[in-house]
Amino acid sequence: MIEPLLFFVLGLLVAALLWLLLLPAFWRRATRLTRQALEQSLPLTPNEIAAERDRLRARFAVEAALAARREEKARAEVLAARAETGECLRVEAEQRREDAVRVQLLAERETEREILQARLTALEAERDELQQAYALAQTTIAGLELQRDTLAARLHAAVDLSEERRLHLEERGCEAENLRAALADETRRSAELRLELQSKDIALRAAERAAESLENEAALARIKRGEMPGEDSTPARDGNLRAGRA
Known part of the structure; x- marks a missing residue:
């Protein structure tokens, strides 16, 4: 592992040494070639130097004019x-203002949309409640119609019954009128009988008073004749009472 690395480093050192040995020769050749090129490019006569100067002046003037x-x-x-740039900045500022206005409008639209969404939700809830109320109302109406039919049947029955009762009451009214007339007749007869009884009672009382007066007169007459007042007074008084009652 170390030997290849050592060989590689050794090769680099050998190559560097060879480059150092060959570098002066390359440098001398490059210097010579550069000098030859410069000597060939430089003018050698005064006319060539003046022409080159004029050419450089003209070139400089042209370049200066071109530069100007x-x-x-x-x-x-x-x-x-x-x-x-100013126009772009103005347009950009205008665009920014328009964007700000659009953003504000979008915010307002978003707020309106949220408000409308809330209203829509509330309306949907109200619609559901109204549908439930409508269904309940339909059920209630059906029940009320059934009750109405039942009550109508009861009403017809009650009307028929009331008509029968009215006819019966009219009959009873006629009977009551007849009874009232009979009662009035009986009342009148009772009044007449009461008056007759009162008159007879008055006559009886008058007869009793007359009998008493007659008895008193008879007693006085007996006293005058010298008879006892208690004798035969009772039969005479009874006879007078019977006569007075008759």
Whole structure:
């Protein structure tokens, strides 16, 4: 396990040593090639140097003009971007306001929906209660109709019975009228008999008083004749009483 690692490290060290040995040769060749390229690219005469300078000036002027144009274009783009950004910000702010309004409207709609849902639940509960009440009312109505039919039958029977009783009462009324008339006749007759009895009683009392007066007169007459007052007074008085009652 350690030997492969040692061989690998040894190989790396050998490769590094070879690279260090070959590095100066590579460096010298790279330096020589770079110098040759620079010497070939640099002008060697004053005319070439002036031409190169003019070319560089023209190139710089063109690049400066292009840079100025690019700068102006960039400024215009920046201004346009700023304007667009401002417009975007304004649109975004307007959109945010609209979103806030929409959110508020959605909240209001949600609140209204909850209220309507609660009302719907209450209405459904009320509908169920009304259905139960309707079923109970139907049952009650059926029972009441049955009671009505029973009461109607009883009413017809009671009407028939009352009609019979009315006819019977009318008959009894006629009989009562007849009895009242008979009673009135009997009352009148009783009054007449009572009056007759009173008159006879008065006449009897008058006869008794007359008999007493006659008896008194007879007693006085006997006294005058010298008779005893007690003799024969009783038969005479009885005869007078019988005569007075007759």
